[in-house]
Amino acid sequence: MVRSAVILDRDGVLNVDHGYVGQVERLEWIPGARRAVRRLNEAEVLAIVATNQSGVARGLFSEADVERVHQAMQEDLAREGARIDAFYVCPFHDQAADPAYAHPDHPDRKPNPGMLLRAIAAFDLDPAHTVMIGDQARDLEAARRAGILGVLFTGGDLDAFLQSTPAVTRLLER
Numbered sequence: 001m002v003r004s005a006v007i008l009d010r011d012g013v014l015n016v017d018h019g020y021v022g023q024v025e026r027l028e029w030i031p032g033a034r035r036a037v038r039r040l041n042e043a044e045v046l047a048i049v050a051t052n053q054s055g056v057a058r059g060l061f062s063e064a065d066v067e068r069v070h071q072a073m074q075e076d077l078a079r080e081g082a083r084i085d086a087f088y089v090c091p092f093h094d095q096a097a098d099p100a101y102a103h104p105d106h107p108d109r110k111p112n113p114g115m116l117l118r119a120i121a122a123f124d125l126d127p128a129h130t131v132m133i134g135d136q137a138r139d140l141e142a143a144r145r146a147g148i149l150g151v152l153f154t155g156g157d158l159d160a161f162l163q164s165t166p167a168v169t170r171l172l173e174r
Contacts, residue, residue: 003125004125004130005129005131006040006045006130006162007050007119007148008048008132009110009133009135009139011051012134012136013033014033014049015030021069022062027069031156032160036161037084041083043171043173045174046086046123048084049088050110050119050142054096057091057101058096063091066089088115110136110142115142116142116148117146120148127146133153134151135153
């Protein structure tokens with residue numbers, strides 16, 4: 001069976017990008033995001049998150065804080081009958097305050113494709129049936145480098161956006 005997925009950036013696609021969202025209390029869902037994830041789940045399309053989290057490298061919050069945000073997201077989604085199948089996080093940055101997270105060009109940090117390539121390998125995804133939804137040029141570049149289609153989300157209702165995006169509707173109708 002061909003496995004398909006939508007890989008979503010987090011901040012600006014699933015949740016409002018308030019700048020360095022590393023605390024649960026700062027989590028605010030994009031309109032339609034939970035419905036969009038549920039729609040993917042119901043169509044048996046994997047919903048995967050790939051997110052740069054330089055706030056960790058900058059010392060603004062910890063990897064454990066990021067995990068708590070992701071756990072809160074999963075709990076919110078579960079109440080809607082939905083789930084994220086996997087989270088891929090890159091906490092590295094070239095200007096890290098914490099030397100443990102300093103890296104001049106980490107392969108996972110978008111626009112590099114590392115997180116996407118790891119997801120493709122881990123889930124045995126067919127790149128022709130995998131789409132990246134991002135809100136930044138770096139997301140689309142990571143998708144290009146990973147050999148998958150990248151689609152720019154410019155805001156609004158994410159569920160309506162997915163339903164009006166031909167590459168995603170093809171996945172939903174398979």
